[in-house]
Amino acid sequence: MEVKIFVNNPFQENTILLYDETGEAVVIDCGCFDDEEREEFRNFVRGKGLKLVGLLDTHLHIDHILGNNFIKDAYGIDPQASEEDDFLNRGAISYAGMLGITGITQPPAIGTYLKEGDVIKFGNSELKVIAVPGHSPGGLCFYSESNKLLISGDALFAGSIGRTDLPGGDSKLLLKSIQTKLFALDDDVRVIPGHGPLTTIGAEKRYNPFF
Template sequence: MITIETLVFNHWQENTYILYDETGEAVLIDCGVFFKEEGKRLIDFLELKKIKLVKQLNTHLHIDHVLGNQFAKDQFNLLTQAHKDDEFLLAEAPNYGLRLGLENVVEPPALGKLIKDGDVITFGNAELKVLHIPGHSPGHVVFYNEAQKFVIAGDVLFRESIGRTDLPYGNYEQLLEGIKNKLLVLDDDVDVYPGHGPATTIGHERSNNLFLKGLS
């Protein structure tokens, strides 16, 4: 049984997820740690629950989702796994930070492993299937657990909204096509855990998300 913990970090109020099961093994998804106290909060949570991080994953490599990748390498000896089509974004992080007034953004570590559509990531007794859904960024993926019916959606799908496509390398039509073919084929009771804001369900978005009208 997977337990999902959400920790909200950095200027963008980014959702960092810790998934763990009864074995005590855990994965860290989209580590957004930026401030010292945020790192302490993450470590304190792991110690409180007596769980061990065994893998680090990224839905995509925009700055708000990778600010803690160096922290994860230093503290847990973990390099993130992400899609190759977003790899180039790592080098852009420091300059992007400077444009936003953040002077101490370091280039995140190189990827530890490339993942692709259809891959299955395991930890403890649990599995996450990789679904490649570009459009917000070229290499954006979501992580789907069929047994417990949830997706870690990153910035693809939000409660009654979708990911921005007006950023560099965004593609609105591509994003909608991916949502239609990869997410709206799932059952209505599948929970959706986005990169920002509250959780939702596929059914709620199918009925209430104006961006998705006519897609399903």
């Protein structure tokens, strides 16, 4: 499995494109905000000859879904996310306004609700859905066991965890979710968070100050 990370929007959010030798691809947390970011994504997909077959969201805070309309319009793909976060999608415009982001349109409705244990398939690849609530009620991670790769969204960062002071946040639940589900993975599993640099499960178990 190949990985391409685009750092997008004013929040420096990691938009993650996964693809394999078949040419099929999924995008996770598409945060493309302006024409330049959208064009960079389009050019990469076109240049690699990829077929985009999925749009996955780890959670539905506005910085992670700013590109969902773009993906829907350009590729005809509906987002997949947890139903527990649907209220964030419905309130996206007002929440964006609170953060000083104006001029956006309502993101598309969630096409498929994901839950713990679901498996996303594309090409010859699979991603297992892990529910990690706490940063948001419907926080999800996506795990490729064969590639030892975890897409952690805003649950786990290099040296930190997701904030829990936003609507639906729960700090105790987030810590428990990480300890019982993410830290159960092998130490050499690579972690791509929703913002900032990559890390590993082992590094966070040893050095993350929250644990």
